[in-house]
Amino acid sequence: MDRAKKRAIFQSIGVLAVIALVCGVLLGAVNALTWVDPRTEAYAKFAADTGFSFTVPEEDDTEGRETAFTATVSSSGGTRTVTAEIEYYGLSDDGTVHAFCVSGSGGYGGDVQMYVYIRGGMIYKIVAGENSETFMDSLAGSDTFYAQFLNVPVSELLDGSGTDYVSGATRSSNAVTAAVGAAAKYYELYLAEAANG
Amino acid sequence: MDKAKIKDTMLDGLLRNNPTFVLVLGTCPTIATTTSLFNAFAMGVATMFVLIFSNLFISLLRKAIPDRVRIPCYIVIISTFVIIVRQVMNRFMPDLYTSIGTFIDLIVVNCIILARAESYASCNKPLYSMLDGVSMGLGFTCALCIIGIVREFLAGGAFAGFAIPGFPAMDATAANIFGFIVFGCMMALFNFLVQKWNARAKRAEKALPLARAAEEAAK
Structure with a gap:
């Protein structure tokens, strides 16, 4: 596998990982805002x-x-x-x-x-x-x-x-x-x- | 900003390429959630929210997202906004969530959103992509509401949740089948009207040089 191809694969994985991470943080924040204690509910x-x-x-x-x-x-x-x-x-x-x-x-x-x-x-x-x-x-x-x-x-x-x-x-x-x-x-x-x- | 492009983008979602009646996308939630006007409106607004923000983020990241992983990236972004809608609806509108919650989850795989991400947001600037989200979302919401009003009135014997005295309601199976019939009739009517409107616009376009020439001759 040549270097350029390897680089492209790692770049793809990196971008997807960063997007997933940012989305995860955003969802964590939303969850913190909307979470209700099930006992209270x-x-x-x-x-x-x-x-x-x-x-x-x-x-x-x-x-x-x-x-x-x-x-x-x-x-x-x-x-x-x-x-x-x-x-x-x-x-x-x-x-x-x-x-x-x-x-x-x-x-x-x-x-x-x-x-x-x-x-x-x-x-x-x-x-x-x-x-x-x-x-x-x-x-x-x-x-x-x-x-x-x-x-x-x-x-x-x-x-x-x-x-x-x-x-x-x-x-x-x-x-x-x-x-x-x-x-x-x-x-x-x-x-x-x-x-x- | 190009005013003509803004006008075009807005008209596209609402009329020319209406996602429900012209592109025939997202038919599953269309049939499932249009049993009442309120459910139809809520589903439309939820989809519009996801469309606007997923279009915005995909457009912002369009140069960074490699082509080979674009679909997984779109799905991650779309599902994030769907989960946000789901969480907020579950927390603040539990009754509504109980009635249409299943279909909120299914927005992730709604063809309208993925289609707009792929065909518009991935090759246009963020502001235009957001506008496209607004127009497509409005087009979808309006279509759902129209079908919702007709179905609730004719199959449910009610309007906006208020029962109409003396108006019989269909049983669940008949009401579901009736939903398909209403959808088909509405689609035919909408396309007939849009075609008429397009033909009139074309006639006006053709007549414009003649009218100008006549005006100049009169001068």
Whole structure:
């Protein structure tokens, strides 16, 4: 390979590297300006979903506690075990609403983030968060799917068994069931006693 | 600055070489995001932002970028601005990001942007390249908005997000198919009008020497 050809190749690589570096620095600056702490974002969502105020505590409440739970869910092929993990937990400022941001695995498009709210020992509200599921609208459109959890005592939802799923959206249904089950288990393990006084 | 070139550049993107109706580029976001006027407008503005800044930077670097790596360089620059749009939209307009976010990412491979980078920004001065970005972006935004208005009105029974009482909305599948029909009809109408306009301009050009001669004879 002659010298001129080598020089041209190195020049091309150099220019591309410099452009990539400058673009990287620019993106870093933009990221620094637009980044929001996901915990703060989750608390803002808690407040928006419930209408209650939630103050972000200085320390993470879930630290040192078990956050990953499994649930046995029904599907067209029988039963299977699905895992869900509590990402964030918050208590409303008046102490009545326990809010959970839970990530349920096993969805068709990956993990399904759900916001689960417990009030007075019962499921108060369920809202879908970030997900890549195609059939989440089918769940929301179903008259019975979310309704089977609402106003049900937490103690009845601990293992996910006996929960119905939406036909055609089985995997999404299972991820949601696991997420609700994880919130219920966390509540029973760490919060129910204090809540009952 | 050459005023005639500025006028030409502006008219090119808006009418003569409208990216959607004449060049038929970027048809994927055109069909996907024109379900409502608001989404169409947002997609148009996002694309215009990327067009303007990628054109500017490519034009500024046109003498430094070696020919053999020009396409990777363009892609790096374009994707940088697409990520900026994505980050800003995700932070400040989360609802809008949820509805058209996927198509914002796909601006990286939008033919309009790469075509303008390759055919215009790489061989023109930065200011003209920026103007080309503005005109192409405006042309794209206007085209999306026109299609968006028609689709939202006829398929969604609404205008700018406000439902029109008594106007039925189509189901999702029918609305998507209707989108292709609207796009085709709009393209035909636009090209018909532009051809008429061009023919009139040509006639006026031909008539100009005759008119001048008549004027001079009258004097």
